[in-house]
Amino acid sequence: DSGVTQTPKHxxxxxxxxxxxxxxxxxxxxxxxxxxxxxDQGLQFLIQYYNGEERAKGxxxxxxxxxxxxxxxxxxxxxxxxxxxSALYFCASSIRAGxxxxxxxxxxxxVV
Amino acid sequence: xxxxxxxxTEISVVEKEDVTLDCVYETRDTTYYLFWxxxxxxxxxxxxxRRNSFDEQNEISGRYSWNFQKSTSSFNFTITASQVVxxxxxxCALSGGGYSGGGAxxxxxxKGTHLIIQP
Numbered sequence: 001d002s003g004v005t006q007t008p009k010h011x012x013x014x015x016x017x018x019x020x021x022x023x024x025x026x027x028x029x030x031x032x033x034x035x036x037x038x039x040d041q042g043l044q045f046l047i048q049y050y051n052g053e054e055r056a057k058g059x060x061x062x063x064x065x066x067x068x069x070x071x072x073x074x075x076x077x078x079x080x081x082x083x084x085x086s087a088l089y090f091c092a093s094s095i096r097a098g099x100x101x102x103x104x105x106x107x108x109x110x111v112v
Numbered sequence: 113x114x115x116x117x118x119x120x121t122e123i124s125v126v127e128k129e130d131v132t133l134d135c136v137y138e139t140r141d142t143t144y145y146l147f148w149x150x151x152x153x154x155x156x157x158x159x160x161x162r163r164n165s166f167d168e169q170n171e172i173s174g175r176y177s178w179n180f181q182k183s184t185s186s187f188n189f190t191i192t193a194s195q196v197v198x199x200x201x202x203x204c205a206l207s208g209g210g211y212s213g214g215g216a217x218x219x220x221x222x223k224g225t226h227l228i229i230q231p
Contacts, residue, residue, distance in 0.1 A: 002159070033218050043203065045218030056217045088155060097217040098145055098164070098207065103157035 003027065004104035006091050012110045018079040021107045023091030025072055031055070031094045032074040033101060034066055038087040049074055050097070081111045114139045116206050118222035125194055126230050133189045133225045135204030141165075146180065146187045147205040147219065157203070163187065191227075199229045 003026035013019055025032050034046040036059075045058035049068035060066075063081075068074040078085060092103040115138040125131050137146065148160040161171060163180050171178045175192045191198055205219040 002156075031217070035218070042223050043205075043219075043221040045220065048218050058218055090157060092157075092219075098143075100159055100162045101147070101207070101219060102159055103149070105156045108155075 002102040002104065004091055004093050004102050006089075006104035006107050008107060009105065010108045010110075012112060013081060015081055015083060015111055017081050017111075018077065019081065019109065021076040021078070021089055021091070021109075023074045023076070023093075023104060025074070025091075025093030026102055029093035029095050029102075030072065031096055031099075031101075032068055032072070033092040033094075034060075034074070034076050035090040035092065035103075036087045037090060037106070038084075041087075043090075046076070055097070078109070083111050085109065086111045114141075114144075114206050114208065114220040116204050116220055116222035118202075118204055118225050120225045121223070122226040122228065124228040124230060127196055128193050130190060130192050131194050131227065133191075133202050133204075133227065135187045135189065135222060137185050137187065137204070137206045139206060139208065141208045143208075145207045147207070148178065148187075148189050149203045149205065151201040151203065151224070153200070160189075160202075194227075194229045196229045196231055199227060201226050 005024040030051045033048045037043045046060040048056040066076045088106045090106045092101045094101045117136045144165045146163045150158045177190045179188045201224045203224045204222045
């Protein structure tokens with residue numbers, strides 16, 4: 001158990017819909033990262049927050065947004081969903097940049 | 113830009129054989145961190161090791177060992193006396209120096225090596 005908690009574990013939704021994925025980082029970790037894993041793109045870094053502020057952005061679509069709350073949990077919002085958004089979405093956390101990054105079990109999103 | 117190459121897409125060996133997974137990286141950062149993660153069939157990503165760019169000592173942990181060679185930009189992973197439970201996809205990853213480096217702090221992953229250990 002990495003200590004990073006993600007909900008929901010599985011989600012099936014229709015095209016055009018919006019979903020929210022939730023992440024609780026390890027106790028004491030200030031940095032939260034979101035990654036997308038798909039068969040064709042592999043593991044892609046989406047976005048990072050550090051202590052509530054956006055720290056770095058990767059290959060995140062404009063239809064996706066994220067935030068980190070004062071209690072350090074984070075949410076990834078995916079809107080106007082397309083079939084190609086079907087993927088495994090990971091949340092990860094670390095104390096700070098450069099330290100070990102621990103991953104949650106992932107949220108499996110299927111868009112039908 | 114950072115890049116991680118895992119040239120071996122899939123490796124299949126018989127149990128008890130030794131196997132080495134290759135990882136080659138590219139970065140312009142002077143301070144960076146290298147990682148290996150294991151992804152078993154259940155899907156989670158399990159942290160195995162983290163190494164910073166200033167520490168070129170090899171590391172051994174049980175049946176696992178890692179060889180970091182800055183001169184060849186490689187960070188290879190060897191499993192000795194492989195077991196069926198080692199079957200998984202293994203990812204090598206790279207991150208920059210955080211506040212001292214440029215670009216994203218997130219991990220850049222290789223495509224992964226699917227390791228199959230046959231009984």
